[in-house]
Amino acid sequence: MTGVRRWLSKHRMWNLPTLIALVLFLIFVLFLFMVMNHNDENSSTIYVTQDAELRTGPNAAYPELYPVHKGDNFHKIGKSGKWIQVESHNKKEKGWITGWHTNLDIKKDVTASKDSLKGKTIVLDPGHGGSDQGASSRTQKKSLEKVYTLKTAKELKSLLNREGAHVKMTREDDSYVSLSDRNLKGDAYISIHNDSLDSTKANGGTVYWYRKGQEGLAETLNQSIQKKALLSNRGAKQENFQVLRQTNQPAVLLELGYISNPTDEDMITDKLHRHVVEEAVVDGLKIYFSN
Ligand SMILES: [Zn+2]
Numbered sequence: 471m472t473g474v475r476r477w478l479s480k481h482r483m484w485n486l487p488t489l490i491a492l493v494l495f496l497i498f499v500l501f502l503f504m505v506m507n508h509n510d511e512n513s514s515t516i517y518v519t520q521d522a523e524l525r526t527g528p529n530a531a532y533p534e535l536y537p538v539h540k541g542d543n544f545h546k547i548g549k550s551g552k553w554i555q556v557e558s559h560n561k562k563e564k565g566w567i568t569g570w571h572t573n574l575d576i577k578k579d580v581t582a583s584k585d586s587l588k589g590k591t592i593v594l595d596p597g598h599g600g601s602d603q604g605a606s607s608r609t610q611k612k613s614l615e616k617v618y619t620l621k622t623a624k625e626l627k628s629l630l631n632r633e634g635a636h637v638k639m640t641r642e643d644d645s646y647v648s649l650s651d652r653n654l655k656g657d658a659y660i661s662i663h664n665d666s667l668d669s670t671k672a673n674g675g676t677v678y679w680y681r682k683g684q685e686g687l688a689e690t691l692n693q694s695i696q697k698k699a700l701l702s703n704r705g706a707k708q709e710n711f712q713v714l715r716q717t718n719q720p721a722v723l724l725e726l727g728y729i730s731n732p733t734d735e736d737m738i739t740d741k742l743h744r745h746v747v748e749e750a751v752v753d754g755l756k757i758y759f760s761n
Pocket of ligand 1: 615
């Protein structure tokens, strides 16, 4: 300090304005430092706010890798639903942590409350029908998408009724209904489909959403299906489907497996597996409406 003072005195700068400028400069540096260390959802460093564990995937069903402790910090490298993929600064440790165990503003998953579906109106839209058979399998079974979307919707309807929900169906039998006629109103809209590709290798379920207000329902249903069903998980994705685009309500389009994949086809055509998926959808809806 005396050195600085001597230099300032020598150059006739040791006066009040200089001191004020010096103090302001120090405050500015401190402020810059704080801003650079500030973390929000866009920044790449996240802090662990509660002792937790890293898992191999974005879901409590994935195995634990190792514990992490309050105050640890990581690079954020990905996000899926309410889970954050992180990597240690030396890149040796990598895994998934729940967002609510970090400094990110992510609320804990709510557990489904018992009566959350009571009085809710759920629209079920079994894809295709009538002259529009949808996708078909290439195995001996020659399964048709329109048959299994309707079966799934009917089975799901009775499970939802049991929870006290009203169900509206866009079709009740094997008839053709145009996409614009499928726009029924309710508290949630679920369009049911099966995927198909030329390659028989593609497999797994996908939950599609399109409008911003539909993403929460999609993530919730995707997590719940992932927890219960044997179907491999392709995630919740945004796609411009007409049935999603033409409605303002929370709406999703479920692709419940590839009918073109023999393993998925076995699951789609198996009543027991469908039941597991349908229960997962009910669970997800209960969680969604518990919020
Ligand atoms: Zn379809």
